[in-house]
Amino acid sequence: MQMLARLFCFGAAFLTAPLAAQPPAPGPTQPKEAAPPSREPNRSVTRHSGTFGGQRVAYTAIAGETFLRAEDGTPRAAIFSTTYLKEPRDPNRPITFLFNGGPGSGSVWLHMGAFGPKRVAIPSDARDDSGPPYPIEDNPDALLDVTDLVFIDPVGTGFSHALGKTESKEFWGVTKDAESVAQFIRLWLNEHGRWNSPKYLGGESYGTTRTAAVVNQLEGAYNDVALNGLILISTVLDFAAGADTPGNELSPMLNLPSMAVTALFHGKAQAASPEAFAEEARQFALGPYATALLKGQRLGREDRARIRRELARFTGLSETYLEQANLRVEPARFYKELLRDRGLTVGRLDSRYTGRDYDAAGETPDNDPSFYGIDAGYTAAINAHLRGPLGFKSDRSYVTIGNVQPWDWQLPGGRDANAYLNLTPYIGKAMRENSGLRVFVGQGYYDFATPFFAAEYALTRTGVPQERVEYKYYGSGHMMYVRDDDRTALSRDVRAFIRGR
Incomplete structure (x- = not known):
């Protein structure tokens, strides 16, 4: 499964050696930005409507930055996110926070492929996406009929970046990354008055790893943010079991x-x-x-x-x-x-x-071939969508796959915890301590980056309440939503999961 030291969700390079693999080539050089106290987060607010899940929905889109600040108020990072809120707003409506993986991947894939109100229509039958223009269409499978949506780009992905004297590597690690995403979620809940809303958290590929780490940050302290559900798409939690290294049977x-x-x-x-x-x-x-x-x-x-x-x-x-x-x-x-x-x-x-x-x-x-067959269409689509109908203006490049090296894979717990790198216990603990927390697991049969049997193995270990874990399978791979039938099925399954609370 080649799980360590490589990109999981949409790796930019085809890597073959578990620990000796070279990182992908860096993307476009981004300007290092000072963050004077007077600078406000860059945001755009627009209003739209569409039909999702058979319902006509009016919604507001907020594309822009949220500053993560040090204790003295100094901005440390600008986290870019895209929020979709159904109008009129309801403080008790479910809200779902989503991200992709990598580590180093922006949320473009789930955003423009699966759950956002617009999608890029690349071939559904495993053919190359060829050249532009790529159709950007209304997405009837978007989830806005049942939940508000927030697509998050962690530092080093999308338009998100470190500010001032802060180094990006301060956010690059399993725990560091989770801390920053959890901080963003708390700030978002403050700003939008959504602390008592039903809350769902989910990701794809390394985004499932991030989900486990973030739920530990959100629910693992006394001032916790309780969640209703975790949405795991193309799951990787037990890195030791999947390491392609001699002696690992x-x-x-x-x-x-x-x-x-x-x-x-x-x-x-x-x-x-x-x-x-x-x-x-x-x-x-x-x-x-x-x-x-x-x-x-x-x-x-x-x-x-x-x-x-x-x-x-x-x-x-x-x-x-x-x-x-x-x-x-x-x-x-x-x-x-x-x-x-x-x-x-x-x-x-x-x-x-x-x-x-x-x-x-x-x-x-x-x-x-399953990455170079889709990447151009998604890159074009996210830039066209954000800089066009959503009105976001920036000289920065949107980073679909970033070079977030070195990534800190260490977990708290010393030698033994890191000799067997496995984040499943975070999910098990959260479920045992929150009787309302349920887990959705969506897997493609033809996915070798995060094989379906490895996901089953991880989540059937001791300590995970099995009656609250739901599995769904699809006839495609890692990004099952590139296949039209599977995108509709995935949307239907996640929609039912959210309604099922």
Whole structure:
């Protein structure tokens, strides 16, 4: 799953080595801005209407900055967000705070792809988004009929940036980032008088990691902000289990169901349906395959041959290749090997996508076709939307994917907590201490960045109340909303989750 030291949500580079990967190339150089006390946050307020979930909604859009300040009042950072408020306003209406992941990704993807009132219409069938102009359309699947929306860009993403003498790296880390987002949420609640509103918090990819860390900041103190629900889309919480490193036997087990449905999609395996094949692969991974992996070199010859045959059936790879890989196929190798006979690679974020490398001889792909197949359309759309109908003016570049290195992955708790990096306990603790907190988990079958079986593994550990965790699955990948049917289904499922409180 290549979970450490790499981008999760829409990585700008196709990375293959867990700890030696190079960070993506920096985006456009941004001016370092002093923040004199007289400077006010840059904001634009506009009014609109649209039809969402079958209801006509009038709404106000607020695109702009909120200053995070030091104790002496000095601005430390400008957090950019886009707020959509239904009119007339209701202080008891649900409010949902959303962000994407990375770390280093702006909220453009959920904003312009899934839940915002406008969306960019890129191809729904895993084809490249090609060149502009890209259609920017009304989004009937937006959630404004059931909740107000706030899309948040953490420091180093979107238009958000450090101010004055503050260094951006002061916000770049699992806990540092969560502290700043939690501070923003408290300030937003103050400004808009929404402390008693039902509250939902959610993200995609590393945004689910951020969700766990932020809920710990919001509910983990006496002056807590209680939440009604967490919305986890393409979930990554247990980084240790998913680390593709020698000796970690959980990673090949957790990746196997994703390999199986991908092989089926591309005609390299046979099964009645993706759902049935995924379940069969789960059971094999939890049973015979887990036993074989844990036995290591004590695995007998006959058992090894039996496991190898089953792996070939699930993965679509040859027994010869699986033997050479010692029954453990890293995802990056799978992307290259599965369709090598056709001269194609498959995507990491969405393995329905295929690409063609410089040659077919390599061990891993040159790049991820499921990222370069969508990125141009989203970049154009967010800039056109914010600088156009929403009226936000800035000389800064909107950072869709930023280079937020070095990222501090350390958690409080010392050696043992950081030897096994896992944020699921934050969610479990919040649920145990808040009987009204529920969790929605949305996963794409064809997602290798945050595989669905890894999400299930993390959230079925001890301490997480299972009766308040809801899973939904979609026939696409990491950004399931790029597929029209899945976007509508995701919207319907999240809408029902919010109404279900």
